[in-house]
Amino acid sequence: MSAVGGTPAEPVVNIHNEWDPLEEIIVGRLEGLLIPAWEPDMLGCMYEEYFDFYRTRGGEEWPAAEIQAAQRELDELISILEGEGVTVRRPDLREYGGQLRTPHWSVPNELGVANPRDSLLVIGKDIIETPMAWRSRYFETFAYRPLIKEYYARGANWVAAPKPELRDGLYKESFTAAGPGEPPRFVLNELEPVFDAADAIKCGRDIFMGLSSTCNEAGIEWLQRYLDATHPDTYRVHRLVFNDPHAMHIDATFYPLAPGKLLVHPERVTSIPSLFKDWDVLRTPDPCVPDSYPLYFSSKWMNANVLMLDASRVIVAAGEVNTIKAFKDWGLEVIECPFWNFNNFGGSFHCATLDIRRRGSLENYF
Numbered sequence: 001m002s003a004v005g006g007t008p009a010e011p012v013v014n015i016h017n018e019w020d021p022l023e024e025i026i027v028g029r030l031e032g033l034l035i036p037a038w039e040p041d042m043l044g045c046m047y048e049e050y051f052d053f054y055r056t057r058g059g060e061e062w063p064a065a066e067i068q069a070a071q072r073e074l075d076e077l078i079s080i081l082e083g084e085g086v087t088v089r090r091p092d093l094r095e096y097g098g099q100l101r102t103p104h105w106s107v108p109n110e111l112g113v114a115n116p117r118d119s120l121l122v123i124g125k126d127i128i129e130t131p132m133a134w135r136s137r138y139f140e141t142f143a144y145r146p147l148i149k150e151y152y153a154r155g156a157n158w159v160a161a162p163k164p165e166l167r168d169g170l171y172k173e174s175f176t177a178a179g180p181g182e183p184p185r186f187v188l189n190e191l192e193p194v195f196d197a198a199d200a201i202k203c204g205r206d207i208f209m210g211l212s213s214t215c216n217e218a219g220i221e222w223l224q225r226y227l228d229a230t231h232p233d234t235y236r237v238h239r240l241v242f243n244d245p246h247a248m249h250i251d252a253t254f255y256p257l258a259p260g261k262l263l264v265h266p267e268r269v270t271s272i273p274s275l276f277k278d279w280d281v282l283r284t285p286d287p288c289v290p291d292s293y294p295l296y297f298s299s300k301w302m303n304a305n306v307l308m309l310d311a312s313r314v315i316v317a318a319g320e321v322n323t324i325k326a327f328k329d330w331g332l333e334v335i336e337c338p339f340w341n342f343n344n345f346g347g348s349f350h351c352a353t354l355d356i357r358r359r360g361s362l363e364n365y366f
């Protein structure tokens with residue numbers, strides 16, 4: 001298809017990696033976010049100190065002061081992005097308080113859309129609605145449907161992975177997190193494909209997925225077979241296993257930031273895939289976030305969950321002085337944005353956003 005004048009139309013959705021120059025991005029919302037009620041996947045990816053919190057406080061509003069502090073940081077992120085010329089789009093405002101019921105289960109409320117990185121996987125011009133393992137996220141993509149429909153009308157592909165049933169049998173009932181020295185294990189069985197988009201990280205023709213308590217073997221296989229069927233001989237999906245007792249998502253663990261630059265968690269990643277033999281590997285420096293931040297959904301390693309504006313500019317949480325220094329020493333230009341309050345609600349800059357268009361083309365980096 002050609003635009004008027006015969007020049008090729010620019011793809012409206014175009015993502016091949018984490019670092020091509022960023023042109024358009026979706027930023028999540030904190031409005032309407034509710035505490036999710038306990039559900040079986042949490043046994044695998046949440047931290048034990050919060051189990052009772054979800055069991056007893058599900059459906060309540062988050063502490064208002066914590067949300068307000070996070071909102072200020074999100075607003076600052078948006079103004080940094082817009083100041084850099086990036087188009088920022090937002091999901092719909094919705095209420096998340098109603099019970100959600102399917103033939104097999106119900107939850108008292110939904111989670112909300114603070115973390116757009118999880119429900120939609122963008123590869124090339126494909127927008128894939130992912131089969132997520134959390135019941136409270138079952139209809140999360142609906143808040144993005146007006147945007148998706150617009151992108152679809154403008155030439156993007158739009159597909160949804162098979163909607164998982166999420167029956168009780170998908171989750172190991174008596175799961176406990178692996179102790180020190182024990183091999184990694186995850187809460188999911190293999191009854192059907194499940195994964196979150198943040199279980200995958202893109203590096204041109206190579207896509208890396210970490211098995212986790214939100215991503216099973218069947219999920220990885222589904223993505224490889226979908227890509228093989230729709231883009232023959234184009235993508236290689238690599239299955240990785242990390243040493244993370246609460247494994248959920250790859251983007252604070254294993255993150256190709258730019259050609260030749262791989263950021264890895266110092267303990268979770270015990271061996272680097274041989275493909276990266278010619279790359280510089282940086283082990284994420286110790287996080288600086290004070291223990292007073294509750295981090296309801298994640299580890300404190302959100303200092304690794306950065307966002308690349310292009311191959312040399314990276315947005316990092318203000319206060320993460322170890323990471324900021326290491327990135328500068330690595331030749332990156334660092335843009336600081338306060339984000340520790342937002343981190344409490346599921347992640348940092350990578351989680352809070354979803355790349356829609358970066359200027360670049362599909363390449364082989366190995």
Ligand code: DAV
Nearest residue numbers: 249252298299347351
């Ligand atoms: O602690 O690595 C990462 C969640 C990011 N989406 C963690 C959880």
